[in-house]
Amino acid sequence: MTGGDGRKMDQFRLARPEAQLLGPIGAKAISYALAVGEANAAMGRICAAPTAGSSGVLPGVFFALAEECSIEEEELIYALLTAGCIGEVIASRATLAGAEGGCQAECGSAAAMAAGAVTDLLGGTPDQVGQAVAISLKNLLGLVCDPVAGLVEVPCIKRNAGAALIALGAAQMALAGICSVIPVDEVIDAMGIVGKQLPACLRETAEGGLAVTPTGRELAAKICPA
DSSP, rough: OOOHHHHHHHHHHHHHHGOTTTTHHHHHHHHHHHHHHHHHHHHHOOOOSOOOOGGTHHHHHHHHHHHTTTTTHHHHHHHHHHHHHHHHHHHHHHHHOHHHHHHHHHHHHHHHHHHHHHHHHHHHHHHHHHHHHHHHHTTTTTOOOOOOOGGGTHHHHHHHHHHHHHHHHHHHHHTTOOSSSSSSHHHHHHHHHHHHHHHGGGGGSSSSSSGGSHHHHHHHHHSSSS
16 A cells, blocks of 8 residues: 655655755655655564654654754764653653554654654753653644554554654754643653543554545455455
């Protein structure tokens, strides 16, 4: 159900520079996030950060930023440590699993990790890191996990691209001094509660949401005939 979108986005970026609505960082983040998700769907080797289904967000943001802002590898390594610590906090207070908390727990957590890490990478304070985490997670609160045919392809891969952009936007707001009205720990706790409130059909079972649309059912029947 997928393949080639990352390349298509990159070719468009190079061919139509005047049509880049999101600037070079945003365009590259989309391209790389899509490409990692497609590699995962093709059984390629990826890093589940924090999960396979959300594996495109961090590399999408990091590689785009590194290329456009001339960030050294060692700086990215420290940023990954920040991202990992954020993921640990989310995992301890809520969940990272789509089967337990919906896609808010996967792409939402990945966006939060990327947003906080980028904020730290660009000189933000610890408080601003927390603000970036809260802002990004709030923007994906309640997102369901509804993979068509039960595969981590549709709509998962394009959600990675969207989450990467949310991460960049959250980091930008936090660095500008914009704060989340709800404290970061409370946002994480709310995500955990919302995840438990989601019905099972919206938690990675492919029994709700986009998975049960007419097209979703048709694709599932073609891929997994009874």
